[in-house]
Amino acid sequence: MDHTDPMEGASDPVPAQNWGGRIEMLEGVLRAITQRIAILAVAAILLMSFSTIVDIILRTFFRTAIYGLNELLALLVAVAASTALPYGLSKGSALSVDLLSSFLPGSVKAWLTAVTPILIAVFFALVGMRTWMSAEAMQATRETTMITLTPKAPFFYIMASSCLVVALLQAVMALRLVIVAVAVTGPVARLIALIAAGIAFHSILVLFGLADGAIYQAVLPANSTTLAVVAFVLLWVAIMLGLPIGVTMGVIGIIGVANILGSRSTLEILGSEPSQFVTRDSLSVMPLFLLMGAFAGVAGIGKDLFALCNALLGHVRDGLAHASILACALFGTLTGSSIATQLTVGKIALTEMQQRNYQPSLATGTIAAGGTLGQLIPPSSALILYAILTEQSVGQLFVGAVIPGILATLFYMFTVAVWLWLRPGDAVKGAAASFQEIARAARGSWSVILLLGVVLGGIYLGFFTELEAGSVGAGGAFLVALFRGKLTPSRFWATMADSTGSLAMIYSLIFGVVVLSFFFGISGVPAAFTRFITGLGLSPFGIVLALVACYLVLGTVMDPFAMMVVTIPFFAPLVTGLGFDPVWWGIMTIMCMEAGMISPPFGLNMFVIASLDNRIPIGTVYRGCWPFFASTLFKIGLLLAFPALVTWLPSTM
Incomplete structure (x- = not known):
């Protein structure tokens, strides 16, 4: 028999677990509401990209345009991105x-x-x-x-x-x-x-x-x-x-x-x-290129690009490693993301190299290095972030990264060739692909290569603004995924939901860095930092070398985006004040980020690769990355010696 007084404990506070349950329920309701709003907001950004494509068609073929579209587009994208923030940040982005x-x-x-x-x-x-x-x-x-x-x-x-x-x-x-x-x-x-x-x-x-x-x-x-x-x-x-x-x-x-x-x-x-x-237009570009990368992943483009590169190169001893690097470079141009490139192309390439008995250190090092190319080869989210933080032209940075991106790809391929020249037993030859296999692989990749050519060519030739190029990229990648039959309604909405996290990360960074940069500006600390560094008696070139060394050290322990937002307010004004080209320094910054992503002990790409196959020890990945890290240092030295490798192409625009 229950002898408990019904009034006992009536005045006691609600137990913490009850409060916790009610709060968790309220949080769930708010997240569900904001999730739906965020998904619709990202879908609206995609719709805006198609309105821009229509405007380009009208302008090109009918000599008319949608009145004031570009002016409104920046505002509309900002509104859509901001409405994605509540849900995106609630996911821990x-x-x-x-x-x-x-x-x-x-x-x-x-x-x-x-x-x-x-x-x-x-x-x-x-x-x-x-x-x-x-x-x-x-x-x-x-x-x-x-x-x-x-x-x-x-x-x-x-x-x-x-x-x-x-x-x-x-x-x-x-x-x-x-x-x-x-x-x-x-x-x-x-x-x-x-x-x-x-x-x-x-x-x-x-x-x-x-x-x-x-x-x-x-x-x-x-x-x-x-x-x-x-x-x-x-x-x-x-x-x-x-x-x-x-x-x-x-x-x-x-x-x-x-x-x-x-x-x-x-x-x-x-x-x-x-x-x-x-x-600003420079920031409105970011959501569009993020969507371009998201739909590229949905469309299975990474698999097709790897198949094409493998069909062309897989029959030589180092061909599969070369194919992995090329596929990473091409897919990285679509996603602008190192992690997305490794998770998509890397998983396919690693399995293929394991089946062909590639040395694990060579296989993992190749994919980790290839993944860094997504940060350098345009359109890159890292380049856009640098443009935003330094108020440089996104188009100039994209064009300036073309030659360094090609060189980076070739240097990684050269590293593979040297590796197998010294240790030929670390890889075996594959069978040569038939013409039919090459043609089949090319059919699966032509739409992607065409899209990349249109986006980058349009910027270089002045046919598109950066905002229009982003719209063409997002809309084009969506159509590729749609016509390939990969974009079911559930997959579409899942892609929209996933994109909110990336938007929330970028925009929360921008909100914070704007306020902090204003504080540093009025405090006079950038000027004081410049006076301190120049007072050390180093030559301008020596100062740049010191900053590069600083980036290489930070890159071993910090996320690339974190490193950029913390250091650029100090480093960029110093370098440009010494008379160096800001576009050149932007590419140098990204190159240093590349090195950090594959430098032990905490390079991000190494852990991503290790996560693809838990049978591979992290020490094996370390050994595989060292030659490619040395290759990246050589590329940095080349750009230091010959800045025209960056500045020449933008000067022709």
Whole structure:
């Protein structure tokens, strides 16, 4: 018989597990809603690409055009990308580098995990509120676009709302993770967390002018350059602890700007800088080329490209390795992604080389090196990011990367040839393909090669803007996948959902780096950094060599995108201030990234290759990558000695 008093415990708080369940349910509902919105937003970007293709056809054959399309397209892509942010970031797509967290106690890791959504929520709440106020100002002044006179306020209202939804969803996630962290930590850790939360809340009140911030002015350095140096050190500590890079940069930037200019100016900057930046054509290109790569993967293009290269070269002793490198180069031009290239082409090539008894170190090293070509050969997401961060022409960078990309491919093939000249037993010859087999492989690849020629040729000949080229690439890859019968409705929507993660990663980085770059700019630290480096007495060429060495070291432990967003605000102004060409330095930066991706012990590509077959020890992959790493160093030296390899082709545009 149950003797429990029905009123017993009625006034007790709801157990933590009950709260956790309710919060998790709310989080699930919000994620389901934002997922559908994000998928429709990415699909809308694809639809915009077809509107651009129609505009190109009208302009070319009928001497007319869709009035003001390019002007509206940048705004529409920015709106669509921003509405993909809530779901994309909820999937954990924010870029981070986990170097130290594995050495920390479980309770500390639990709190660091909870801090991630808190940072995202705070940053996007501030950006969203100030962007909303900017939209209100646009509405009050009836601000319009220049050509079509379309009111701009509605676009910015949507972007602001998206940022606020990001903050809401991340706040719910943070609450769930805080409950988990509280459950696994002791009273001292809880007290420390409570104090930190109080400081953070008070800081927000200070930012909005609702509390006195004198204590922060007393604690923080008065000199703006010193403040920036402290901020840079804190940024590196946060990155090594695994916190999201983009929003961490944004939060540190907010604190720095507020200390120099005051809270009112900081809020005005938050409402103008990020939202204005994401409407630029150079950033609007990114989602289009991401879609191009996504549909290329769906269409099975990587398999066809490998089949063609293998049919042409597979009969010679080193032919299968050469075919792998060429297929990686061609597929990398479509995806702009090293990881996607390795997972698609690498899996096929590795299986084929294992069946032909290739030495595992040669097979894995070849694929790891070939995967890096996706970052260099245009259209590349890394090149677009460099263009955004340095305000350079995307088209100039694409064209400037053509010759280095070809050289990189040839040097990797030469490395394979030297390897097998020294160790001929590491590979065997294959059977020569018949003419019918070559023709069959060519039929499967011609549409892809044509698409690449149209996209890159259109940019070089001035027939397309970068935005139009991205539209042609996305629309063309979609049609290739559709006509091959690979794009079922479920596959289409899955591709849209997967693309939200990439968009969220890129745009959260951009939001953060814009604020941090503004802070560094007003602090004078780039100029101080330039004075410090030039004061060392090194020649301009010696300084560039030192920066290259720095990149090579960082590349062994950092993600390439993380390395770019942290270093470019300092390195690029220094190099261009020394009189070097910014396009040349952009290609040099990507080359250094390539080297880092295949350099032990933490080169990203090596771990991707090892994941394709868990029977291959990571030490085998290390041994396979060393010759290709040396080849990359030689390529870097060649570009240092002959910058015209980069600058000549853009000069002819």
